Amino acid sequence: MAQDLKDTFWKRLDNVTAGLLSTDSERPVPMAPQADRGENAIWFITAAGSAADRASQSGGEARFDVADPKAGLYAVIEGKLDHGSGDKLDDVWNAFAAAWLKDGRDDDSVRLVKMTPHKAEVWATENSASFLWEVAKSNLTDATPEGGEHGRLAF
Template sequence: MASDLKDTFWKRLDNVTAGLLSTDSERPIPMAPQADRDNKAIWFITAKGSAADRAAQSGGEARFDVADPKAGLYAVVEGKIDIAGDEKLDDVWNAFAAAWFEGGKDDDSVQLVKMTPHSAEVWATEGSAAFLYEVVKANLTKDTAEGGEHGRLAF
């Protein structure tokens, strides 16, 4: 089951538009993840001097929380965060990132960071129609609703 859930995690993370990234003792901040299953990494485009940048400078620990009903993914991902070179920036640059940097990807304040997950607790749910069906069924039969897949992953 864990390998199936891991596969589901990476596929659904591709559809997540934002989550909360927290580093060290800093407050969580909304960030858009860029899933990279092949490299077992999650990339974030941030600004130099941000909490994510400061933690990555020291190779610190990070936590990424996801609650995305459209993607059917709820997760708490923990891992190491590091500064990344610009070689991956072209692959992960998008319109969301462009909205925050006047100079585009060549803006001097752009900083790419890489989170390498070491563990995650994941809940993968079905679409809203399937979830609604489970709620109705549970209320009619007095059983509990089926919430989808849940488990802990190691990367």
């Protein structure tokens, strides 16, 4: 089951548009993840001096929280932050990042941060119509609704 849930996690994380990234004792901030299962990494584009940038300079720990009903993924992901390279930045650059940085990809403040997950608690839910059916069925039968898969992952 754990391998199936890990596969589901990476597939669905690829469809997540935003989550909350928190580093050290800093407040959580919205960030757009770029999932990269092949490198066991979640990439974030941020600005110089941000909490994520500062934590990545020291190999700090971080937490990324996801609650995305469209992707069917709810997760608490913990891992280590590091700097990313310019080549990888070219791979993950997108219009969302460009909207936040004045000079786009060439902005001097652009920083790429790599999160290497250590562990995660994951809830992979069914689509909303299936979930509504489960709730309705539960109310008629007193059974607990089936909400999808849940488990803890180690990376």
